[in-house]
Each structure stands twice: as C-alpha cells, then as structure tokens.
Amino acid sequence: MTRVVHKFGGSSLSSASRYQAVAQIILGHCKSGDCVVVSAAGKTTNTLVKLWQSYQQQDQQAFSDVLIQLEKHQSELVDELFSGDVHRALKAQLDAELVAITQLAQQSELQESPLLAHGELWSARLLAHYLNELKVAARSIDARQLFTLHDAQLLHQQNKATCYAQLQDAVVYVVTGFIAQDCDKNTVTLGRNGSDYSATLLASYIDASAVSIWTDTQGVYSTDPRKVSNALKYPKVCRAQANLLARLGNPVLHAKTLSPLKGSNIKLQVRSSYEPEASPTEIVKEGYSKAKRFITTFENLDLVRVENLAKGEVRTLSQLIQHSIHHFIVNGEAYLLLPATFTHIVAQQLAGRINIVESNLQGCALVASSSELSGLKQQAEQLFHDREVVVRFAHQDSDYALFLTDQALDSDLLAVLHDKLINKGREIAVIIAGIGNVGDVFLQQCEQQITRLQSQFDLKVVGLLRSKEMVFSPSGIELSAWQTQWKNEAQSYNSKSLVEHISELDYEHKVVIDITASEAFSLLYPDFVASDCHLISANKYAGTADRGWYQSLREQQRERNLHWRYNTSVGAGLPINFALADLQNSGDVITSIEGVFSGTLSWLCSSFTADQKFSDLVLAAQEMGYTEPDPREDLSGRDMQRKLLILARDLGLELDVDDIALEPLMPVHLAEGSWDDFLAKRDELDTFYAVKYQQADDEGKSLRYTGQLIISDSGTVTAKVGIAFAEAGSAIANLTPGDNIFVIKSVWYEQNPLVIQGPGAGKEVTAAGIHSDLYWLTQQLK
Structure with a gap:
C-alpha cells in the first residue's frame, strides 16, 4: 500500500493545544497505515540534557529541580488532554518513570541515551492516546523496536524487514524520533533534532511515497522570516542546498535528514503545523530546482582548528554534543564551527589536537549558486564595511560564504543584506506565445527592458511559442541569439506538455505573455493560473469569453493573488x-x-x-x-x-x-x-x-x-x-x-x-504596450 510519513517537531507539540492541533492535521492528512514520527514536546530534550549535566556534576539539588520541571510540564499535558481512567493510567506511568530515573541516579547507573529517549517516548504515547480518544485507531511505537545499529552503522536490510513486519496493521503508527538501539539492545540516539532523520529513515524502510516535515514555519525561507518580514518562501529547494543549510545550522531541516532519500523518488515537504493549509516547500532531487539564495545567521560560535581530523570524527563529535557541526578545509587544515557552550567537551574529546582560532562569534553564511557567489560575497563585504561591522573570519567555498563577526546581525542589518543580496535576485520566468510581427519586435526590445528591470528582478525568458512549436529552456534563453536557438532547438508541443513544462518551472514568479490571436490558446489561461502564472495579453479572446468562464478565471486569479494585464488588447499601446x-x-x-x-x-x-x-x-x-x-x-x-x-x-x-x-x-x-x-x-x-x-x-x-x-x-x-x-x-x-x-x-x-x-495599431507601439504591462507587473510584485 502507498504510505506517507509525517514528522512533528517539538514546537508543534509544545502544549496541549498544540497536541490537539496536530491531531486535527493527522485527521485531515493521514490514513490507516501511515506513520507519524514525533520529537520531544517543546524544550523537553533541552531539559533532559540539563538533567544529565546535573547528574554528571553530582549536583543533587539541580537534579531535583530539573526533574520537578520535567514532571510539571508532562503532568500539565496529561491533565489538559485526558480525564478518567486514561488520565489516571498515564499519570501513574509517568510517575513510575520519574521514580525510576531518580533511583538510577541515586545508584549511579543513569545513562545518557536512555534518559534522553524519554522525551520522544512521552510524546508518542500522549499523541497516540489522544488520537484514540478521537476514535482514530493509533498505536505508539518505540523506534528501538525498528532501528538497529552495529558499530554506529544502521543495519538497513534488517531494519527494512523489521519495519515491514511490525507496521502492517490498519492503524496510524506514532513512532518515536531520535532514538534507536544497537545489537546489544542499548539505546542509541541519532543526534540532536534527529527526528527528521528518523522520519526519512522510516520512509525509506517502508517505501513511503512522501515525507512531510511539520514545523513552526511554512517552509524553507531565504532567511529567518521572524527577523526579515519580506523573507522569501521558496516553493522548491534542491536537496544539496537543503543539506548544506542543515550543516550550517539552519533549524528547518537537520543534518543527515536527506541521506536516506538518496536515489529514491520519495517526496519531501516542509510544512507548517500552525498553518496547515499553507503551501509547502518541496525538497527535490538535483536538476529539479535551480540554486536559490539564502542568508542563515549564527550566534555564540567558536571557530577551532583541528590537527589530523579523521574520517567520521565529525559525526562522532556531533553525536557527543547532540548538535550538528559544520566543518571545512582551508589550505589543508580542518576547521570546525562549534556552539561555544560545547567547545570544552570537544576539546576534551580531541585531547590536545584543537586550537581555538576565534571565540564568541556571531555572523552569517551566504548560500548561493557557485556562478554568482563571488559577486554576492563582494557585495556583502562592502555592506559590512559600510556599516562598520568587523568580520573576524571569512571563508568562501564553492556554494557558500561564511562571515564571522564580533556582533550579532540585528534585524535591520539582516534586512539590508537580504534586500541587496537576496531580493535583488528575485526571478521572473517569462513565456512568450506568438513571436510573429509584434512578438519579434517585443523580443528585440526585451534585452533593453530586462536591463532596466535587473536592479529589482532577475527576469528570464524561458519559453518561446509559435503555432505548434516551442523552445523551452528553464535556465533562460539567450535573447541575442533566439532565432538561432529556435532553428536548432524548436520542437513540437501540445497543450498538455506545455502546461506540464510551465508547472515544473522553479521560479518565484511566472508570467505568460500572449501575443497570439488564438482563441484556442486563450482557453489555456485557467491552466496557466493553476500553475501560478501571471498573464499579459494582447489576445482579446479571454477578455471577451463567455461571462461564466471569464468570471471563474478572475476568481481563480484573486484566490492565488495573480495579476492579469491586457492593455494592448484595446488601443495597442494607448493607456x-x-x-x-x-x-x-x-x-x-x-x-x-x-x-x-x-x-x-x-x-x-x-x-x-x-x-x-x-x-x-x-x-x-x-x-x-x-x-x-x-x-x-x-x-x-x-x-x-x-x-x-x-x-x-x-x-x-x-x-x-x-x-x-x-x-x-x-x-x-x-x-x-x-x-x-x-x-x-x-x-x-x-x-x-x-x-x-x-x-x-x-x-x-x-x-x-x-x-x-x-x-x-x-x-x-x-x-x-x-x-x-x-x-x-x-x-x-x-x-x-x-x-x-x-x-x-x-x-x-x-x-x-x-x-x-x-x-x-503598429508593431512597435503594441510591443511597447506589452512592455508597459510587464513593467507594471514587476512594480506590483516588488
């Protein structure tokens, strides 16, 4: 059967009301056999880490205080979600587990991984019981029953067989994220925020069709939307860039999340559990999305140089501190970018092979395609210089640049960086239908017009259509040689293939410019709108179609916030x-x-x-x-x-x-x-x-x-x-x-x-009128 995996992070389960909201999402998006992977509720993992640190430091008072904090949060969830026998049973089970933790600590037998596992166990148990209260057949599953490792390596074939054997019933499975076991039945954690990894692992094991990562943002943004109001939400991001962002500490996706999907056709989406109807960001395979621009910020980091860094050692260190670590090589030397609070732990582990280069760093990373990164890096350096921001360390790799600074980048500075480096690159894909008399002149005028608009948008003509032939190039057609490209690359198309090409375009904005006099082509407007295209028409047919069809088209455009300009359909270039x-x-x-x-x-x-x-x-x-x-x-x-x-x-x-x-x-x-x-x-x-x-x-x-x-x-x-x-x-x-x-x-x-x-009438004035509509559209989008 076709199954889907849904993963809900800690912020999605931070309170009783959030559990209730997640349950409603499951009701609307899950069917029997689907799997729901959960993180620990809210800040539970952080609290468990504090409990472990108190235990290690033998600070009994701190240990007791943190345990009370844990008990209070979990009890509040149980109290608000349940009543009667279920409430009493869950409270008794929680009390027994807290007593067991206390006894293990007193006997000096407490272990870190089993302790940290409690957060996910509690989340899975509560959510499954709450779904049962809503008459949904649900069962909580401890992922230690599904995932086994040997010498820190997952036993994929064995795990796949186990998942198929244990996940066959007609229920919604609520599975713990973050945890697994080794061959000796010892608890193993998959790294801080490892629930994303658990979800994609599970999806690969059960051959799921899709994974939805439900979080507190609507998708993957160009920068933190809480700091920059006009941050761009990208509809698609390629896996390589998503993986890079994860390594750089971007919280939306986490390190290792994408590795189980390599070579698969499993669809991965990032969605908002707070706004479940909002469109998601799809994480797609290479070649299905062009490189985007991002700014991701850092706080309280240390930069260290490590001698003789061994293969796999970064993964071991990440596991040790339960946090992703970004590393890179400069002139043959290995550098690590660490959360400052964990530097002493890493230093102890590396035993004299570590040198602190810079400490208490802030700053950001700029992620972009390799072809544009150098230019963007220079612009960023100039902006930092103009605003007297001291860059203590900078590094450029093939697809990102690091800027480590003394001071944190406040929202104002981040907004300026974003406007200059990211928004400037907002892209518009243009499809031009009708390249005869007026269309030919329009194309001749296009190069100059694109240059005028370049300071605000990266406008690319990606499609040219004439009769039943087209040239379609998602990366852009070279306008100075379009006739040659047409001669060499024009191919036949039909309506279905054209709409498919347009729907796959990975641009922030798309616009179809109709310079035909074809009624048949105008009938495709609803399909273009369904593919989120703006319209510019010299064609009169759509504007004069049957009133019901016309009003339906207008309503579609309003719902999707799309524009339709058609000034040249009446009066050529007259306004x-x-x-x-x-x-x-x-x-x-x-x-x-x-x-x-x-x-x-x-x-x-x-x-x-x-x-x-x-x-x-x-x-x-x-x-x-x-x-x-x-x-x-x-x-x-x-x-x-x-x-x-x-x-x-x-x-x-x-x-x-x-x-x-x-x-x-x-x-x-x-x-x-x-x-x-x-x-x-x-x-x-x-x-x-x-x-x-x-x-x-x-x-x-x-x-x-x-x-x-x-x-x-x-x-x-x-x-x-x-x-x-x-x-x-x-x-x-x-x-x-x-x-x-x-x-x-x-x-x-x-x-x-x-x-x-x-x-x-006239080719020149009509073409100019179409350019006027295009300029108006860009101003509205700006």
Whole structure:
C-alpha cells in the first residue's frame, strides 16, 4: 500500500493545544497505515540534557529541580488532554518513570541515551492516546523496536524487514524520533533534532511515497522570516542546498535528514503545523530546482582548528554534543564551527589536537549558486564595511560564504543584506506565445527592458511559442541569439506538455505573455493560473469569453493573488485600461465611453474621399498589411465589439458580447462565401458606403465607425458598435487616419470629456504596450 510519513517537531507539540492541533492535521492528512514520527514536546530534550549535566556534576539539588520541571510540564499535558481512567493510567506511568530515573541516579547507573529517549517516548504515547480518544485507531511505537545499529552503522536490510513486519496493521503508527538501539539492545540516539532523520529513515524502510516535515514555519525561507518580514518562501529547494543549510545550522531541516532519500523518488515537504493549509516547500532531487539564495545567521560560535581530523570524527563529535557541526578545509587544515557552550567537551574529546582560532562569534553564511557567489560575497563585504561591522573570519567555498563577526546581525542589518543580496535576485520566468510581427519586435526590445528591470528582478525568458512549436529552456534563453536557438532547438508541443513544462518551472514568479490571436490558446489561461502564472495579453479572446468562464478565471486569479494585464488588447499601446482604473480607484464614476477602437477602420473612414471607391481603399489597406488577411473580419465590426466588451468589463459591467449591438461596415450578406465571392460583389460595398457617406455629408458630419457605451443614472447600460455620423469639429471627426480615440465622460469629466488618442495599431507601439504591462507587473510584485 502507498504510505506517507509525517514528522512533528517539538514546537508543534509544545502544549496541549498544540497536541490537539496536530491531531486535527493527522485527521485531515493521514490514513490507516501511515506513520507519524514525533520529537520531544517543546524544550523537553533541552531539559533532559540539563538533567544529565546535573547528574554528571553530582549536583543533587539541580537534579531535583530539573526533574520537578520535567514532571510539571508532562503532568500539565496529561491533565489538559485526558480525564478518567486514561488520565489516571498515564499519570501513574509517568510517575513510575520519574521514580525510576531518580533511583538510577541515586545508584549511579543513569545513562545518557536512555534518559534522553524519554522525551520522544512521552510524546508518542500522549499523541497516540489522544488520537484514540478521537476514535482514530493509533498505536505508539518505540523506534528501538525498528532501528538497529552495529558499530554506529544502521543495519538497513534488517531494519527494512523489521519495519515491514511490525507496521502492517490498519492503524496510524506514532513512532518515536531520535532514538534507536544497537545489537546489544542499548539505546542509541541519532543526534540532536534527529527526528527528521528518523522520519526519512522510516520512509525509506517502508517505501513511503512522501515525507512531510511539520514545523513552526511554512517552509524553507531565504532567511529567518521572524527577523526579515519580506523573507522569501521558496516553493522548491534542491536537496544539496537543503543539506548544506542543515550543516550550517539552519533549524528547518537537520543534518543527515536527506541521506536516506538518496536515489529514491520519495517526496519531501516542509510544512507548517500552525498553518496547515499553507503551501509547502518541496525538497527535490538535483536538476529539479535551480540554486536559490539564502542568508542563515549564527550566534555564540567558536571557530577551532583541528590537527589530523579523521574520517567520521565529525559525526562522532556531533553525536557527543547532540548538535550538528559544520566543518571545512582551508589550505589543508580542518576547521570546525562549534556552539561555544560545547567547545570544552570537544576539546576534551580531541585531547590536545584543537586550537581555538576565534571565540564568541556571531555572523552569517551566504548560500548561493557557485556562478554568482563571488559577486554576492563582494557585495556583502562592502555592506559590512559600510556599516562598520568587523568580520573576524571569512571563508568562501564553492556554494557558500561564511562571515564571522564580533556582533550579532540585528534585524535591520539582516534586512539590508537580504534586500541587496537576496531580493535583488528575485526571478521572473517569462513565456512568450506568438513571436510573429509584434512578438519579434517585443523580443528585440526585451534585452533593453530586462536591463532596466535587473536592479529589482532577475527576469528570464524561458519559453518561446509559435503555432505548434516551442523552445523551452528553464535556465533562460539567450535573447541575442533566439532565432538561432529556435532553428536548432524548436520542437513540437501540445497543450498538455506545455502546461506540464510551465508547472515544473522553479521560479518565484511566472508570467505568460500572449501575443497570439488564438482563441484556442486563450482557453489555456485557467491552466496557466493553476500553475501560478501571471498573464499579459494582447489576445482579446479571454477578455471577451463567455461571462461564466471569464468570471471563474478572475476568481481563480484573486484566490492565488495573480495579476492579469491586457492593455494592448484595446488601443495597442494607448493607456486606456490604466486611465479607466485610475479614474475609478480615485472615486470617479464613468458614465460613457465613445470612440474608434480599430486602427484599420480609423484609417479607412478617415482616408476616404468621395472621388474614390471604398473597395479600392480596402484593397490598398490589405496590401499595406493594415487589415486582417480577409478584410471582412475588420469590416464586420466584431473586433470593435470585443474591445468594447473588454472596456465594459473593466468598469465592472456584467456583459457578454451579444449584449453589444453590432452594425457591420458592409452589407451583411457580403460576409458569406469566399473572398473571391466578395470581390465579385465589391460594387455592392461601394454603393453601401457611398450612400452612408453622402448621408453624413448632407448633415455636415463625418462618417466614422465607433463603439459607444452609456451608463445611465439608474444603471441601465446601452452598448453598440456601428456606423456613426460625427459632429464637424469634434475629436472623432478630426481623427488622424489610423489613430484610435477614446472619449470618456464621467462625473468629473462631464462637460469636458477626457480624450485619449494615438496610434491604434503598429508593431512597435503594441510591443511597447506589452512592455508597459510587464513593467507594471514587476512594480506590483516588488
């Protein structure tokens, strides 16, 4: 059967209310056969260590005081969680164990590892009993029954067989973390915070599908989110970096945790037991996540140099002090970074082979990819210098740099370091669909735009799409040579493979830029949103889709806090959407929008004179590339109709395209048949237009093709697109051929309307408008 291992740390079990919260998580996330690995509750392990130290120092009063502290905490948990027979039985069992500890101490037979094991035993017992109280079949398991070591090496094959044999019932198993046994049945601990290791070991032994490490943070952050409010939570972190962070003392994951997963497909997640619905951080295999940037801080460390450090000796020392130890080599000499409180223990163990280089150190480690580490290290050194922070020791390895200082890095300094070194590197993956006329110009402009944005974001174009071919490179496409890369690497794709590629992208932000005119591509927007992509559209189809589909898409975006910019879907590069949003956000109320929203129809109507045939003008526009391949698509007015609908929805109006009356700029029957059929009847178009033109001229007006949206005081909406006679001298009558114009009336602009006019088509202005949307998006994300 497919099983999952869940691990809960001490902070997740620090009080009765936390036990109750963890039980609710188990109810929601576990099924029979799953395993729950637990640490000692709260600071219980620290208290047990103090008890052991008191015993070693033969300080009977301290021993008694600490034992009372232990008894008080455990009794409070039992009292708050249980009543009746279960309460009495658990209290009696706890009392018996505390008496036994006291007797062993009095007889000088107390041993460290069995003593420290009590914390996990108590946690497993209480949680299993509490789950039973909730009618969940649960059983506590002492991991010493499952994990055996010989000469400090785990007997993996034997342990796997034992786990399979003992964990077969239809219950939730609550397993103690941190402890195991040797072949002589002696208790062995797996290192301080070894419960993570226990969880991944167990997962490997039972062939679990996944491990969830539940802790007091939502995942793995770029730095401590309690110290830096804008710390980044990473959705994915590669195992190598997670392991490095653990060796450097980052508390989210601990040393050795990842080793049992090597070569496996077991999924590892870090999740919050305080906010269980929050998205986790997934720890993934190499190649499934790019290197991230981290700052992890140190406090009260000693730096020591060790002569003739033997293989495996660091592991032995870590076991001795129950704490991970980071070590590194400089010029052939071995250095250890130790918690200052344990230096004397390590010094005794190494017997004269240790030299203290620096003591009482604070500072941080900067973790990043090898390609960018040197530059980041130089920036960090400059920041320390500017703020007069004395760096007593610095060391750079392939993927991290150490800075050991006299003073602790306060939250203000850490925030500055983070903003300069980490946030600066926030990455945006860009997928560009449609690299034809406008797309080609957009790509030409991209290099300069990316340079402008580089101080705030690391923006990478990772995908280029045209028709059914694409180039996809998660690490980024070299824009100066994209045509060559396209020629050499373009491959066919379908919708499913495209969405899969995008969903696997490991970036803080993703944006799909749609420069196509494809309705089929716009139907993929919900899939892009489900993959946490922002959208930038020149494509009008999504914005004018069926109202139910459109509103569902909008709701998805709101739920995921995603942005959708589409300024170029109406008016090319003109800031009409910005203007409407700004007016409404400032408290104004729009009462009408009228104008010419088609560069093609603007050019045709404004260029026409009575001494020519309208069909000749249409054919000339077609020849110059001003129209669609079949100009009847422009003359139908459907493009203007869709644009007016987009503007209406920007005003919050719940309209569909059929709610907008449509009058084509040609006889309706000419839309039927082929283009050749149309050409054979072009004189009917000429007659139709000449009549309309003469009617306008007789009234002293100009023939134009406009869209109009009127909102009455009562809220009634009138929307139409069609032929209009513009008053002589008006902005619409005097429109420059090819321009778009928007005449906006509102409460504030009633007598003197706000007019926005400019090119309504063109590769350069449209591409620039898309870049404007991209810039706006980065500012919102910043």
